[in-house]
Amino acid sequence: MHLFYTPNINTSTYTLSEEESKHCIRVLRLVEGDHIFLVDGKGGFYETHIIEAHPKRCMVQVLDVKLNYAQRNYQLHIAISPLKSLDRFEWFLEKATEIGIDEITPIITQRSEKRDLKVERSNKIIESAMKQSKKAFHPKLNEAIAFNKFLELEHDGAIKLIAHCLEDDKKSIDDFRNESNKKYLILIGPEGDFTEDEINLAKQKGFIPLSLGEARLRTETAAIKATALIAFINE
Secondary structure (H helix, E strand, O other): OOEEEOOOOOOOEEEOOHHHHHHHHHHOOOOOOOEEEEEOEEOOEEEEEEEEOOOOOOEEEEEEEEOOOOOOOOEEEEEEOOOOOHHHHHHHHHHHHHHOOOEEEEEEOOOOOOOOOOHHHHHHHHHHHHHHHOOOEOOEEOOOEEHHHHHHOOOOOOEEEEEOOOOOOOEEHHHHOOOOOOEEEEEEOOOOOOOHHHHHHHHHOOOEEEEOOOOOOOHHHHHHHHHHHHHHHOO
């Protein structure tokens, strides 16, 4: 199955972007009449066939549309400290998209070693992972925000969790298996973990300490484990 990301599709015929057209015609060597599939990042999944095999403006005809394609029964928002290693952060974006995630916010904590993010490049990683895993929803990647400011935001009734390494009275993901609320927000700290003051502030704002097991995990590993566990309890 050849899958393309087409966020602006809204008609029965559609012209792929120059980048996607080149990939479709020059790289994959598809021709008129070949079937391809499109996703719009909003849940739309389109079956089409090529009606003009041009390497810069490939045009397709829509044959069938499925809305809310493979929509999950829960929502997950991970707020994570940016990583010093861009490769490791991009690995998190890729795998979280493949498993299932709705929103990602980079949070700048006291111990964050990196304080900026290449949003355009990161969204390309997400788009590629969407196509690889046949996802029709594009996770929202927010701009980086200071940890304290993030805590002040409204989070629409989500179950708010903070994963950290200090001794604490922690819940496990499984404790939330039977909750009727299927909306989760999980804070993941930097390589040096959240400070004690940050943990206490989060708890004052209603965040529940979360255990991800006995092992001390890298930031991106903790975020992926949390993503996978949320998916598991909602399967």
